[in-house]
Amino acid sequence: MFSNSLIELDRAHLIHPVASYRGHENLGVRVLTSAFGATVTDANGKQLIDGFAGLWCVNAGYGHDSIVEAAAKQMRELPYATAYFGLGSEPAIRLASELADRAPGDLNHVYFTLGGSDAVDSTIRFIRYYWNARGRPGKDQFISIEQGYHGSSTVGAGLTALPAFHAGFGLPFDWQHKIPSHYAYRNPVGTEPEAIIAASIAALKQKIEELGGAERVAAFYAEPIQGSGGVLVPPKGWMKAMRAVCRELDILFVADEVITGFGRTGPLFACSEDDIVPDLLTVAKGLTSGYVPMGALFMSEHVYQTIADGAGTSAVGHGYTYSAHPVSAAVGLEVLRLYEDGLLENGRRAGARLMAGLESLKDHPLVGDVRGRGMLAAIELVVDKERKTPLPAAAEPARRIFDRAWNNGLVIRAFANGVLGYAPPLCCTEAEIDAIVERTRRTLDETLADNDIRRAL
Numbered sequence: 001m002f003s004n005s006l007i008e009l010d011r012a013h014l015i016h017p018v019a020s021y022r023g024h025e026n027l028g029v030r031v032l033t034s035a036f037g038a039t040v041t042d043a044n045g046k047q048l049i050d051g052f053a054g055l056w057c058v059n060a061g062y063g064h065d066s067i068v069e070a071a072a073k074q075m076r077e078l079p080y081a082t083a084y085f086g087l088g089s090e091p092a093i094r095l096a097s098e099l100a101d102r103a104p105g106d107l108n109h110v111y112f113t114l115g116g117s118d119a120v121d122s123t124i125r126f127i128r129y130y131w132n133a134r135g136r137p138g139k140d141q142f143i144s145i146e147q148g149y150h151g152s153s154t155v156g157a158g159l160t161a162l163p164a165f166h167a168g169f170g171l172p173f174d175w176q177h178k179i180p181s182h183y184a185y186r187n188p189v190g191t192e193p194e195a196i197i198a199a200s201i202a203a204l205k206q207k208i209e210e211l212g213g214a215e216r217v218a219a220f221y222a223e224p225i226q227g228s229g230g231v232l233v234p235p236k237g238w239m240k241a242m243r244a245v246c247r248e249l250d251i252l253f254v255a256d257e258v259i260t261g262f263g264r265t266g267p268l269f270a271c272s273e274d275d276i277v278p279d280l281l282t283v284a285k286g287l288t289s290g291y292v293p294m295g296a297l298f299m300s301e302h303v304y305q306t307i308a309d310g311a312g313t314s315a316v317g318h319g320y321t322y323s324a325h326p327v328s329a330a331v332g333l334e335v336l337r338l339y340e341d342g343l344l345e346n347g348r349r350a351g352a353r354l355m356a357g358l359e360s361l362k363d364h365p366l367v368g369d370v371r372g373r374g375m376l377a378a379i380e381l382v383v384d385k386e387r388k389t390p391l392p393a394a395a396e397p398a399r400r401i402f403d404r405a406w407n408n409g410l411v412i413r414a415f416a417n418g419v420l421g422y423a424p425p426l427c428c429t430e431a432e433i434d435a436i437v438e439r440t441r442r443t444l445d446e447t448l449a450d451n452d453i454r455r456a457l
């Protein structure tokens with residue numbers, strides 16, 4: 001059968017990202033064959049609601065002919081143009097300009113990459129260059145946050161704070177440091193916003209001191225909501241407070257909006273809700289809604305001008321063959337049009353319904369925490385609500401809960417620690433949101449009946 005031969009070929013040849021290779025060889029691949037709106041179809045013809053928009057990226061939903069047309073038109077006219085040698089293409093220039101118009105504050109300069117990891121990686125290169133240009137090469141230490149995710153490039157993965165990205169890879173580098181997360185559900189200072197914000201400020205200042213003071217620290221990285229760490233939403237005012245510390249100490253503040261950008265939390269940029277303007281900002285995923293690969297970083301005016309002045313007539317030696325790819329940019333322009341032609345609005349409505357629906361699961365014996373903003377949410381499962389005891393590893397939460405949800409017609413992200421992540425396409429109808437919640441409840445009931453869970457209750 002179609003699917004069986006693919007399973008064999010996959011097993012023999014395709015290395016999957018962030019997978020146990022042996023585990024995957026055992027289980028075999030699940031092949032998706034088509035998708036429309038918020039629904040994906042697998043090789044057996046099973047239809048599922050994609051509650052995770054692929055990998056938090058298909059914000060516009062599947063099957064938009066206008067996106068396909070934009071890509072096809074661009075491929076016919078000019079499938080590739082380098083942005084080296086002073087060359088360019090109309091879609092890339094227009095997309096940079098449209099994005100700069102909408103980005104917070106003076107984030108006026110856009111550097112296009114192939115995805116999120118190289119957008120973050122590029123910020124590290126540019127930030128080193130920036131401090132050298134300012135005659136302060138000693139500012140070479142970078143700080144990020146536990147449970148943070150900043151991609152999988154060799155240097156970016158060192159800012160990422162997930163153990164699997166470090167173990168065996170010789171990471172992080174000795175110039176990459178972490179402070180504790182704001183993670184409200186499990187924060188030793190409790191759940192009060194003021195206490196969490198104060199603890200984060202103190203942790204950042206203490207880390208800076210440990211590193212020899214602000215004259216050693218180049219930049220601080222934060223996601224407006226920590227995504228891959230388990231959808232950890234900081235209290236309101238947290239981003240603003242951390243941004244203020246960085247401004248006061250002349251440390252660059254990088255907002256990583258690879259997940260939160262493009263309507264995931266409501267607006268195009270979550271930073272506008274947080275009422276901050278970072279020095280640099282990274283995006284990807286929703287930028288092209290996953291239809292083709294593309295990421296970008298924004299530089300504020302002072303970062304760009306310092307780098308440009310520092311280089312003078314020399315080349316700033318950073319670039320990719322596919323920087324500012326015209327087909328990706330054409331897709332980006334069409335996706336942006338769709339966001340503003342009702343998708344953002346629908347996402348806001350659907351997000352409110354999703355949050356209310358997930359909140360209604362709080363009465364379930366396994367649900368310890370419900371959190372999120374807009375169409376980005378998580379529930380954290382525990383076997384003891386009082387003690388917040390995580391699900392036992394023996395119950396294989398990542399695999400078994402993912403499988404149960406799949407059988408119930410729902411794709412979600414099931415993290416190994418029993419956190420379930422939600423990031424549905426912004427085009428979801430009310431009925432689809434309700435189905436996500438209803439199928440989750442069924443999945444939770446089945447999980448409650450799992451022998452390894454029952455033993456731990």
Ligand code: PMP
Nearest residue numbers: 115116117149150151256258259
């Ligand atoms: N930063 C953040 C905040 C992310 O969530 C991700 C991807 N999940 C990345 C960077 C890396 O992006 P990519 O996978 O496109 O390289």
